[in-house]
Amino acid sequence: MSHQHSTSQSLPHDYAILSHFNDDARYYQDYLPSVADDEDEPPHPRGVPIRRVASMTDVSERTPLIKHDPPIPRIYETTDDSIYGEPSNERIPSAQMFQEELGILTRYSLPVFATHVFEYSFILASVICIGHISTTSLAAGTLGMMTASVTGYAVVQGFASTLDTLLPPAWTSDTPHMVGLWIQRMVAMTAFGLIPILALWFNAEPVLLLLGQEPEVAHLAAVFLKYAAWGLPAYSFNCISRRYFQCQGLFTVPARITMLIAPFNAFLNWFFVYPLGLSFRGAPIATALSFNLVSLASILYGYYFVPRTAWTPIGREIWNDWGLLARLGIAGIGQIVSEWWTWEITGFAAGMLGPVTLAAQSTLLITASLTFQAPFALSVATSVRIGNLLGEGKSRRAAVVAQISHVIAAAIGCIWCTAILIFRTKWAYLFNGDPDVISVVSAVLPITALSLVFDGINAIAAGVLRARGMQGVGVLLNLSAYYILGIPLGFLLTFYFGLHLAGLWIGLTVGLMYSSVAAVWIGVMRADWEAEVGRARARVGGKGKEGI
Structure with a gap:
């Protein structure tokens, strides 16, 4: 004991x-x-x-x-109601398990989807308000947001993904209070990790000038980052707190909080930029304030409305097992950042082909981003469900969840692919009216549509790897898929063989095909789920002795 x-x-x-x-x-x-x-x-x-x-x-x-x-409170599903525990589940036909877990994953995914969509609206509201000030302001705001995403938001999300490995099995194990202890450790370590990021954001202008940005754009982008920095600690806390709720099955809590703050954020952006007269700086101030309001609401809800089963008093144990957090966290950062940077590199390459190609690439990237939200939400739900089941010792059902989630992701990808192919000549009109841009988008959309199928499968595979504590494998797959295969092949097809934007997307699609197939083989087909139960329980108990 x-x-x-x-x-x-x-x-x-x-x-x-x-x-x-x-x-x-x-x-x-x-x-x-x-x-x-x-x-x-x-x-x-x-x-x-x-x-x-x-x-x-x-x-x-x-x-x-x-x-x-x-x-x-515990997470009780109708599938868990057998009075005989796991042995009775072993007698349940796989088809019945598939049907049961399909309903559970759907119910988990919908509020996660809502959470991320409404959180994305925080950023979108800033870009819209800034875009109506001037073209220079829009360029600076886009540069500032891109810099914030690559150097801050992606890093924070990758590091917080460590909790996808640790919290769900802790909650359903014999030591649910470890959820609170891991949360405390993550908050403390994240606070130290934010110091160099905030230092960069508060001194971004010389760095942007060094990278060749125009002086006026660099100055305004630095202003954007300076005010956005006041919301980064809250954004980091929100990434952590939502996992505290989600591991306990309280998926709707972050969704309700974000949905409540989202319209207020849109109002604040408009009010600060125009009526209050803060102009360009008003947008990042409003967004930073909104992130802090989400944090405050999460703390109040967790304190007053959620039982303390998952909490433990703050003590000296908060400083233990930072090595495990660091190993998983660095791998998680690599897994997220390596993917985010890929899209920035392709955007830069498209810009080298001219403004029409860059505009077309922006439309295609928005399309990929919008369609990615559903499989990403499913990947979060999959991580939580598998982690909960591993904590309970239900290895066979965890394996079924890993399988059915990939089937769902493939189905979602096929639906999107079919819809985009049917409406590909009209799809670009949703984002741009330039005939040249529409022509390029219509020509490349079939390749983009195919990539969506494998992108969704890849997202689910990453979720399964997180649940198993195998973020390091995810990093290696991303690096090999994008930087050894996808991007070099895309550049070769684009600039040497003259396929232009289509070449970039062929390279990305090939990389995604390789990554998704390899991740499914490693994360699902070769998994020893009985052994994963022991590894998960050892990790959440704070031993930190299992292979990562």
Whole structure:
């Protein structure tokens, strides 16, 4: 038993463990006679009502020791309701498991999708407001946002993805309080990691000038970054806090908070830029304020409305196991950043082909970004579900989730691919009216549409690798897929063979095909899910001895 369980502060954690061992008996509790309502029962000093069984004749090996009113929350799915636990699940046909997990993943994915779409609207509102000031302002705002994404947001998201590996199995294991401990460690380590990023953002102008940007654009982009920096700590905390909720099955909490703040953010952007007269700097100020409001709402909701089962008092253990966080975090950063930088490189290459090609590439990138939101949400849901199942020891069902999520991603990709191919001559009109741009977009869209299928599968495979703690494999696959195969092939086809923008997208598609096939083979087909249960439990227990 760990030190936490031997102290006076550990009583709620012990209740969580007892409730975990007595999950199967919860269906019989309402039928057991109780004397709690008939006798004067002394209140528990922690305020947790306890019901006692009337007599020993009602006690069996499945009778719960303690009953909470209300019970300590856990993630309960209809698929988990068997009173026989995992052995009964082993008798369930795979087809039935597929059907059950399809519903669960869909229910998990929808609020994650809403969360990311509305969070993306924070950035979109800034770009729209800035774009109406002047062309120079739009260029500076785009440069500032691109710099912020590459040097800050992508890094934060990659580092926070470590929690996709650690939190879900911790919540469903015998030590759910480890969720809170890993959150504390992640917040502390992220705070140190933000120092060099903030230093860059507050001194960005000379760096941008050194990279050859026009002085006026570099100055305004630096102003954008300076004010956006006040929202970066909150953005980082939001990436962490949403995983705190999601690992407990509270997917709708981040979605509701973001949906509530999103229209207020749009209003603030307009109000600060125009009526208040802050002009260009008003947009990043409004967005930074909105990120901080999301953080404040998350803290208040977590404190007042979520039971403390997943929390633990802040103590000296917050400084332990930073090596495990660092290894997973650096790999997570590499996995996310290597992919984000790919799109920036292709955008730069398209710009070398002229303004028409650059405009067409912008339309294609927006298309890819919009269609990617659904598989990305599914990848988050997949990571959480697999992690929860590994924590519970349900290896076979975890394997089924890994398989069905790829089937769903392929289906989503095929739907998008078909729709875009049908409307490819009209699709570009949603973003641009230039006939030359529309012609280029229509010609390249079939290749882009095909890439969406493999991009979605690749996203799910990355989610499975995160759930298994294999972010390092994801980094190697991305580096080989994009920087050894995809980008060099795209540049060769574009500039040597004269295929122009189509060449870039052929290279990207080939890279995505290779990455998705390799990731599915490594992450799903060759996985030993029984062994993954042991590895997951060892990681969340803070041992940090498993292979990463």
